[in-house]
Amino acid sequence: MTVEHSSGEPGHESEPRRLGRKRVLAIAAVTGIALGAAATSMTILSEDGSAEQTGQKQVANTALVERKTLQETITSPGSLSYGEASPLTAGRSGTITRLPDAGSKVRLGGVLHSIDNEPLVLLHGRLPVWRAFESGMSDGPDVRQLERGLQTLGHFTGTPDAHFDWHTTVAILHWQDAINVKETGSIQRGRIVFAPGDVRVAETVAHLGDEVAAGTPVLKLSGLEKIVTVDLKAADQTVAEVGGKVTVNLPGGKTTTGTISGVGVPRQRKDSEEKAVTVPVSITLDRPADAGTLQEVSMLVDFPTASREDVLAVPVAALIALPDGGYGVEVAGDAGTTRTVIVKTGLFAGGSVEVTGDGLHAGQKVVVPTV
Numbered sequence: 001m002t003v004e005h006s007s008g009e010p011g012h013e014s015e016p017r018r019l020g021r022k023r024v025l026a027i028a029a030v031t032g033i034a035l036g037a038a039a040t041s042m043t044i045l046s047e048d049g050s051a052e053q054t055g056q057k058q059v060a061n062t063a064l065v066e067r068k069t070l071q072e073t074i075t076s077p078g079s080l081s082y083g084e085a086s087p088l089t090a091g092r093s094g095t096i097t098r099l100p101d102a103g104s105k106v107r108l109g110g111v112l113h114s115i116d117n118e119p120l121v122l123l124h125g126r127l128p129v130w131r132a133f134e135s136g137m138s139d140g141p142d143v144r145q146l147e148r149g150l151q152t153l154g155h156f157t158g159t160p161d162a163h164f165d166w167h168t169t170v171a172i173l174h175w176q177d178a179i180n181v182k183e184t185g186s187i188q189r190g191r192i193v194f195a196p197g198d199v200r201v202a203e204t205v206a207h208l209g210d211e212v213a214a215g216t217p218v219l220k221l222s223g224l225e226k227i228v229t230v231d232l233k234a235a236d237q238t239v240a241e242v243g244g245k246v247t248v249n250l251p252g253g254k255t256t257t258g259t260i261s262g263v264g265v266p267r268q269r270k271d272s273e274e275k276a277v278t279v280p281v282s283i284t285l286d287r288p289a290d291a292g293t294l295q296e297v298s299m300l301v302d303f304p305t306a307s308r309e310d311v312l313a314v315p316v317a318a319l320i321a322l323p324d325g326g327y328g329v330e331v332a333g334d335a336g337t338t339r340t341v342i343v344k345t346g347l348f349a350g351g352s353v354e355v356t357g358d359g360l361h362a363g364q365k366v367v368v369p370t371v
Contacts, residue, residue, distance in 0.1 A: 061370055062332050063318060065355075067362040069309045072349040073247070073302040074239050078230035078283070080250075080297050085202035085220035090115060090212040091129070091190025099208055100201045105224055107198045109153050109179075113206075113218055118191065119179065123149035125194035133172070134186035139163050145194060146187075150175055190214070200224050226291050228258055230301050231278035234266050239303040240281045247302040248285065256290035258283040258301075306347060313352040318366040319345070329355065330367040338367065 098114030106112055111119040125145035131137070133146055139162040147160035147168055155178070156171035169185040176183045203220040206212060228248055232240055244260045262282035269276050283301065285291060319327045320340070328342045346354030 061368045062365040063315050063368045065331075065360060065362055065364040065366060066313050066352075067310060068313055068352075069307060070311060070313055070347045070349040070352060070354055071304050072306040072347055073304050074236050075300050075302050076230050076232050076236070078228045078248075078299055078301045080226055080228050080291060080294055080299060082200055082202060082222040082225070082295065083227045083229070083282070085222045087205070087217050088112065088193065088219040088221050090206075090214055090216045090218050091120065091193070092188075093213045094118075094211075096206050096208055096210045096212060096218065099204050099206065100219070102201055102204050104201050105198060106201065108149070110198075112193060112199075112201075112221075115190065115212065118181065120190065121179065121192050122199065123192050123194055124152070124197060125149060126196055127194060129189060129192060129194060132186065132188045133164065133168075135164060135169060137164050143168065146192075147171065149194075153178075195221070198224055225288055226285060226295060227261070228283040228285065228299070228301060230281040230283065231269060232281050232303075234277040234279055236303070237263075237266070237279040239305055240279065245304070246283055247304075248283065249300040249302065250291065251294065251297055251299060254290065257286045259286060306349075308347045308349075308354050311346065311354045312356060312360060312362060314355055314366050315368055316348060316351055316353045318368045319343075319353065320369075327355075329357070329360070331360070332365040332367060 092115060094115035096113065096115060097117045098111065098119070100106060100112065106122050108122060108124055110122050112122055113120050123146065125142075125148070127142050127145055130142070133143065137143070141162060143164050144160045144162050147156050147158070150156040150168075150171040151160060153175060155174040156167065158167035172187060173183050173185050176185075199221040200223065201219055202222045204218075205220060206216065206218040210216075212218065240260055240263050242260055242263055246258050246260060248256050248258045250256060260281060261284045262280075264280035264282075266277050266279050269278050314329055318329050320330065322328055322342065326342060327345055328340045330338050330340050332338050341357045341360055343355040343357035343360065346356070348354075
């Protein structure tokens with residue numbers, strides 16, 4: 001339903017039109033709510049078809065009616081870092097003779113540190129080292145893990161399995177020759193360490209020359225990729241699902257997208273005086289390069305809760321409240337005319353609102369009042 005406005009001098013009469021119900025006072029009140037309108041005079045149409053005009057007012061601002069996707073979100077603070085660092089302890093006693101720099105990256109086959117000039121080498125695998133690798137040892141998944149690592153490095157030529165045999169011994173000999181250590185065909189504890197992937201040295205705990213025993217902290221290691229961590233309010237935990245997409249608001253006004261990679265169990269925040277319960281959420285950046293050199297910084301993360309695709313939307317500020325309930329928008333026409341269109345609202349998101357109304361379509365301009 002629309003209320004017609006026409007240009008002209010005070011006293012100008014427009015073509016009568018019947019509304020079907022008495023809305024003279026109601027419609028006049030609608031246009032009075034808007035704080036900005038076109039520089040026109042408004043024609044009010046009564047039930048008997050008579051017309052009356054109001055005074056002129058000025059349009060301060062307009063916005064387009066757009067067809068787009070609206071996304072409702074919950075925003076929560078988060079932080080960007082390389083994730084929680086895990087300690088690496090010495091696997092044997094001796095003197096620290098080599099340490100990497102904090103912030104450096106160690107790849108498969110790289111050296112994490114040296115004790116008595118014997119390097120500790122990084123291999124890939126999820127099982128920890130709990131025994132020596134040598135001829136006569138019992139079968140186990142750790143043997144297969146070792147053989148896969150040596151195969152990736154180009155030293156094991158057979159098919160990795162759980163049995164330590166001659167092929168394993170030969171592969172170890174080739175590997176020991178490549179890293180310039182004594183060739184024994186066996187690997188004692190404290191010579192290799194398994195990690196799920198390549199690592200970053202988050203911190204060096206020990207110092208060169210330190211005398212250490214097995215179990216002494218030497219380094220703190222993290223993953224190579226930056227992640228965003230969020231302590232989500234327990235009441236909002238339903239918005240976080242592994243694989244879900246989020247928007248990450250980086251410092252400086254830049255935004256990027258991320259994928260939820262982990263959702264923990266609710267826990268009480270240690271730094272909260274109110275004993276607030278939160279849910280830890282880990283997010284992997286879809287485009288890590290967007291974060292540049294940023295690390296250990298705070299930011300906001302938008303978790304989507306509802307969406308509407310391919311809908312008409314206007315700024316929320318364009319809505320005018322109707323005196324008998326509901327909302328309308330004031331559509332600006334040609335030659336300075338405007339008309340008020342009664343609309344039904346849908347999703348509110350990001351400063352916009354979904355609207356439907358007779359004669360409303362994308363590309364039209366609506367009055368956005370200013371204060």
